[in-house]
Structures are given as C-alpha cells and as structure tokens.
Amino acid sequence: MASERVRLLVATLALMGAGALAHASGASARAWTGAAALAAAGLAVAWPLTRRPPPASPVVEAAPPPDVRQLAVLQAQLEALPVAAWLVDGASLRALTSRARRLAAPGGVRDPATLQRLLRDAQAGGAVVLETERGSERWQLRRQSLAVDGQAQALLALVPLENELEAESLLAWQQLVRVLTHEIMNSLTPIRSLSLTALALSQEPGAEAELRSALDAIARRADSLAGFVGTYRRVSQWPAPVLAPVDVRALFARLEQAVAPSWRERGGAVSFELESATLRLQADEGQLEQALLALINNAAHATAATRQPRLWVQARQGRGGRLQIAVRDNGPGVPPGLERQIFLPFFSAREGGQGIGLTVVRQLVNGMGGRVRHVRPLEGGAAFVLGF
Secondary structure (H helix, E strand, C coil): CHHHHHHHHHHHHHHHHHHHHHHHCCCCHHHHHHHHHHHHHHHHHHHHHHCCCCCCCCCCCCCCCHHHHHHHHHHHHHHCCCCEEEEEECCEEEECCHHHHHHHCCCCECCHHHHHHHHHHCCCCEEEEEEECCEEEEEEEEEEEEEECCEEEEEEEEEECHHHHHHHHHHHHHHHHHHHHHHHHHHHHHHHHHHHHHHHHCCCCCCHHHHHHHHHHHHHHHHHHHHHHHHHHHHHCCCCCCCEEEEHHHHHHHHHHHHHHHHHHCCCEEEEEECCCCCEEEECHHHHHHHHHHHHHHHHHHCCCCCCCEEEEEEEECHHHCEEEEEEECCCCCCCCCCCCCCCCCCCCCCCCCCCHHHHHHHHHHHCCCEEEEECCCCCCEEEEEEC
8 A cells, every 4th residue: 555655656746747847948859858758757657556456345235126025925925824725737736835745745645646636637616535644534625717828727725624623513512412411301300300209199098189290290391301302303304405596585575574563563673675676596495484584583582672673684696696695683692702602503692592593594504505604793783694
C-alpha cells in the first residue's frame, strides 16, 4: 500500500513538472521535448496503478424467486398429508405423499401388485378393503380427474377409516349394552320381586285379590320388556328401499297437512319451503316420508317448552346438483358435546326419550344413498340436513 502511494506521488510530480515546463518555455523545441519526457515518465510510473484489479466485493447468494420457494413449501405440505395420494398420468402411477410410499413399502400392504392394479383400474371412488400386515383395513378411495396442459390426468387418494370406524363401533356397542342392560334390569328386578310376592301370597288363604294384582303387575312388566325388544328388532330389520322418482312438492304438501294442525294447537307455526316447484329425487317415498316425520316429531319434542314453537322444512338444490332437505326448529338445540352421540342407537338427550328416532332416520336415509347430518344454526335451535 505504501509503494502505491509513492508511485502515485512521483507520477503526479512528473506530470505537474511537464505541464510547468511546457507553459514556461513557450514554443522551444527543447522545452517541448523535456515536457514530453516528463509526461511519459509520469505515465509510466502511474500505469501499473491502472492495471490493479478492483477490490473484491462480498459474494451474496441470490435468493430463489418467490414462486420457487412457494413450490417447495407446497411440496413439503403435500408430502405430509395424512392420506395416501397418487398421480395417474397416462400409464405411470406416481406416489405424491409419504403415506402412499409407506403403504406400498414392506410393512404396508401384503401384495403391492394388487394395490397397483386397484389404483390403475379405479374409475370411481368408494370403500375398499386392503390386506395389510396389520390385517384387513377399510379405506375410502377418491378419484379426481383433471387436465394439465391439455393432457388428461387423475388424482387418487386413499383415506384411512379403520381406526375411526373401530372407535365409532366400540362406542355404539358400549352405548347399546348400557341401554339394554338398563332396560332389561328395569323389568327383571320388579318381576323377580313380584314373583316372590305372588309365591308368598299363594300360600295364604284369602289372598286371591293380592295374588291377582301381583300376577297382573308381572304381566305388565313382561309386556313392557317385550315391547322394548320389539322396538329394537324394528330398528335393526328395516326393509330394503325401493327407489323411484319422488315429487318433493307433493311430499311436502302431505307432510304439512299431517303435522301443521298439532303445531297450530300449541300456538306455533310450520313452514314448508321449496326452492323450485319441480324438485325431484330418486328415493323410497314411504321411507323418506317416515324419516322426515321422525325429524318433525323430534322437533316437536324439542320445542315442547317453547312459547312460540316454529318448524321449518326446506328443500333446495345444493352444490353439484345435490338435493338437500333441512328440518329446523327453534328449540334449545342439541346440548354441546353430544352432536356425535345423538345418532347412536337408544341414546337420547331428552329425559324419557327412547333414542331410536335419529337412528331410524340415519338408517333410512343411508339406505337410499343419502346422508344425514346435524347443523347448529346461527339463529339457535337444531337443524338436520338430508343430502341426496
């Protein structure tokens, strides 16, 4: 660094001397020659300075474009999806998620070739059973067709159902056993007590009236138990539906004629609303009417303590052309935390309820290819939506 400063100083002095000499000596040839020599010497001294490389600037790695970063994030999110997903592109089948790769790897399905054939031949979604190393497992297959740059592709997704179904089944069985035990013991306990009383009365002279009363009570409790068993049999053995076109307007007219008078007697009102007078659906008309009557009956019980009970039954066309029928009331609604239990057999959130109404509704609607779900309206009350 010091030599560069000396070189620069010498070159500056030489050039200043050349300028002074040329200015002071006029047009003398010798003076011009000296000035030229000094200028040349100054330039020669300064020349190495002009060839020095510029100072190196710190290298800053350019950040990837925003779209590249976003693509990396999306790929990481897709990889972590809790479903097994594949892309079907022509003859190729490419796994998109880690769940899909684990399913086809050792420890997953027992026969990966069978899984490959199932995915390649899948033209529609539905429930499938896969034989895995853990045993038979139920999955839900979904297929979505799409076009990318004019080329037909398809997305396949397998959603695991086994754990959820086992939990639901276990909960249903626990609830069923609890209710059955409760109802049977409610009848057997007094029957046993009355039987002992009748046995004692049969040995006492003049106790015929008390004996007849005890035997009559035993008969009534036996009838009650038989009625309960008959109700369970009716819930579990509903006939298969016969699907045919159903005119929703005519169905609503019959329902309104059947239920409106009882609601008006209670100081309430009913409203049957159609988005279009031409709405139709494929269903078993008798079973659909039975399901709606059960929901309306539930609404009547739910609004028993409401001063001005209201019932709304609405039909409209939903997304994808699916028909939706909603039954809504202005009662207190389903207690929080019980939304998933209300469809279990013999479960009732109402004191003294049998707990079979919503079970029958779900069985009837599912049998016709539909779904029923509970909705908590913003206005309060309860709403049940049937989708077909």
